[in-house]
Amino acid sequence: MNTLSKFKWFWAWQDEKEEAWLGEMAKNGYHLDSIGLPGQYIFLRGEPGNFVYRLDFQGLKAKDRDSYYQLFADAGWEHVGDMGGWVYFRHLVNGSEIPEIYSDLESKMGKYHRVMSYLIIFLPIMIIMMPRVADVELFGPFRGILGLLSASLLLLYSFAIIQLFRRISRLRKKGI
């Protein structure tokens, strides 16, 4: 089987960029088959096709997963993979209408709200952990590095939350 494995990283607020990239890959005949490691996209080589990719984020309980995937399948969406809470769907584009997984603004904003609250849960843990990590004797000479690492992680988290917040307010104000 002709496969292509590609590493590419998208941040939590770049889902639309990622969707567009996957659509471009499909136009070139590379169809997402699965996701291996985080950031590892495995493509199957085939005929170039016009597909739309959409990423959903629900934070589903295990017992709700089946009915969720089934609803998307019934509506014509193929479930291609999962990564860190994100669910990847694909739909064939027929004609000029682009299929969407959200049909109104409110529910689309809801998706970003869920991503944001998912990140916010970890924020206090990191704030509590950060000074401790930099302080533990056990880590010896690595203390500085660990402290720096957790500080950058905290910065990244805060940045992600700000970006998601901006995404939501753009939806609210401009509807796109």
Place this chain on the structure above:
Amino acid sequence: MAQKGTDKHLPLTEATYYILLSLVTPNHGYAVMQEADEVSQGTVRLAPGTLYGALTALETSKLITMVGTDGRRKVYQVTELGRQVLRDQIHRYQIMLENAVNQSELWSAITIEEGEIL
């Protein structure tokens, strides 16, 4: 007149209205999507992510309840509260419609535009 306890659920969005209407009889999600599209004459299209969220929210607020399964699909139906909310919403629509009917000027304009007798 709105019944006690339904006010906080009103007014319904168009999407929620059609979802509840479709769930007067037991239905699974995709059937709700198809019915809403059909009976709204294509004016209300429900995408699966939106519908999934709406069903979850309606279940949480106890307007619908799961009554069974169809393969991997969950089958829902309106609760008594859901029914009452729907009735109150329809009552609101009646008032809205009557107000429009009474605006004879608007009405004749529509008749001429549509080229048919309403």
